[in-house]
Structure formats: structure tokens, C-alpha cells
Amino acid sequence: MSNVLTFTDKGIYCPAGDFYIDPWGRVERALITHGHSDHARWGMGSYLATKAAAPVMQHRLGDVSIDTVNYAETVQIGDARVSFHPAGHVPGSAQIRVEVAGEVWVASGDYKTTNDGFSEPFEPVRCHAFITESTFGLPIFKWQPQQVVADQINTWWTANRAEGKASILGAYALGKAQRLMSCVDASIGPILTHASIENTNDILRAQGLHLPDTVRVTAETGLKKYPSALVICPPSAFGPWSKKFGPQSQAFASGWMALRGVKRRRAAERGFIISDHADWTELNSAIAETGAERIFVTHGYTSVFTKWLRDQGYDAHVVSTDYGGDEADDSDAPQQDTQDAGAAV
């Protein structure tokens, strides 16, 4: 079998099309799965992404030119036929399908198969080789239905309101924050947002996504007007920024909240377990649905998950990349480097 995609020190490379997917080194031609900072980086000669992913990328990368495609639209690049398919991770996120001489490979970036009611739902793509993340590639990671987590947040928010406290909820600026504000019960009280989140909200609203009403927190925001607010901010805003809301309860929303040690280290009173990455069951079902025999495992629990896949009969391999895993979305992952996540907000 030929290698449609290869793994280089700059990123995932397609020799037949002379392009890279989510490169971390500077390259001439970059195809980007989604706007998180570990996948969409500065300094590429050209960018290609979905129409839905491009506005946030443009905001984050500044003065670069981004070519766009619709989902499922095929483009010919050199000898490669390329198309983007929903990854269900955040709005605009894509798996990139690359076909060369009848051989099909899919690079999935970050993904989840659960429909969050907000991102374009994940679509399985049949292929010979599948490149998968493994951020939560251990059986201990098993997500509850989104509505269960929304109810937990609503209960927490309602109790805080009864005690005269603000509810400070830490979530990453692109994806998680909007997913949370979309699934909580906005009739409980006003939803306030940190500027980095509201900037992303503005972009997503402008491209037609529906979000509940939110109030941008600025120096002029009269906080006394919003005593029972849910305040959504990046985890980095905990501390001096969140203090100004007075009596408060703090919580984080992240898949990592499933790990007790991480929750303790963040010193949040509450941890809501919700992630935009596939859990154990989703990873396994997504891989099975591709029909692929060759699996390449990128960021996450790579070696454990690869061994598991081999035991299941797959031709599975660990691939070393510079992708961050959930901390690029949440800034609160253990063990991994978080500086790119900070740079993106």
C-alpha cells in the first residue's frame, strides 16, 4: 500500500499534492482542520479550510489569506483529490479526506461523534487509513449525555443565585464556551462573557450561528446589575479578573475534570465533565466506522491506545505530532504544554 500521507517534522504531508495538514513547521501550503491554535498556526504560505472555520482563523491569524471550501466539495491538488468532512469538534471543524490513485486516507484533526447541537455533526468517512487523536483514549473516559451536564450546571447556577453568588465558569474561547452557553437554561439569569469569548461569539453570530444573548464584560459593565449571572471566561481569567464579581462559585468545564487530581490542582469548587473530544467509546466506534485497517494515532494516550487497537487487529501506529490535545481547547490539561493555548486568546 502506498503512503498517501506521510509524517514529517513539520506536519502531516501529502507528497502527491505537495501540501501539509495542520502543520506546526512553516510550509508553503497548509490545509487546516479547525481554528484551535495547535492546528491553525501562523506563518504558512497559504491556507485552505472550510468556509465555516475561516472567519475565526482569520481573526486569530490576522493578515493571512485563507482559501475556503464547502464540506464535501472535492478539490484537486496536484495528483490528490481532497475534501473536508464534518468532525463535530467545534463549528467549522473538518476531517480531511485525501485520495490518491484510489487509496483514501483521512486526517481527522480533533473530533467527537456526539452531536452537540451546535457544531456540524461528525460524519464517518470510509477510508483505507485513518489518522486519529487519542486525547481521551482510555476506558475511564466516558462522557455523560450533554443534557445531563447542562442540568448539573443549571442546578449549580440556581443554587449560587439563591446564595447571592455569581457563577464563574471556565471554558475555552472557541467551541466549549459557546456550547455551554447554548445548552444551559438562559432563563435562570443573564450570561456574561469575557472579551476573548465574546469576540469569538461575534464572529460566529456574524456567520449565522445562533447563540443566546450575552453581555460582554468590560471596565464599564455595571456588575451590580447582574448579581445572579453566569460568567463564562477562559480558565486563565480566574483570579484578579473574576474577583470583581464579588461572592462567587468557580467551576471548570473540561473532559479533564474526570481526573480527580486535575480537579484538585485547579482548585475549582466544581468540575463539569464535558469535552469536545471523543471519549473512549466514541474513538472506538469512529475508527470502526471508517472501515480502515491502518490507524495512525496522534496526540493523547498514544501508546496505550495504539496497543489496544493492535490487540483488536488493526495495523496501528503511534505518530509523534505537536498537537496539544484538550488543553488547546481548555488550557487545563495535565502534563502538556499550554503556551499555544494562551497565545490564541
Ligand SMILES: [Zn+2]
Ligand atoms: Zn481542537
Ligand SMILES: [Zn+2]
Ligand atoms: Zn487539538
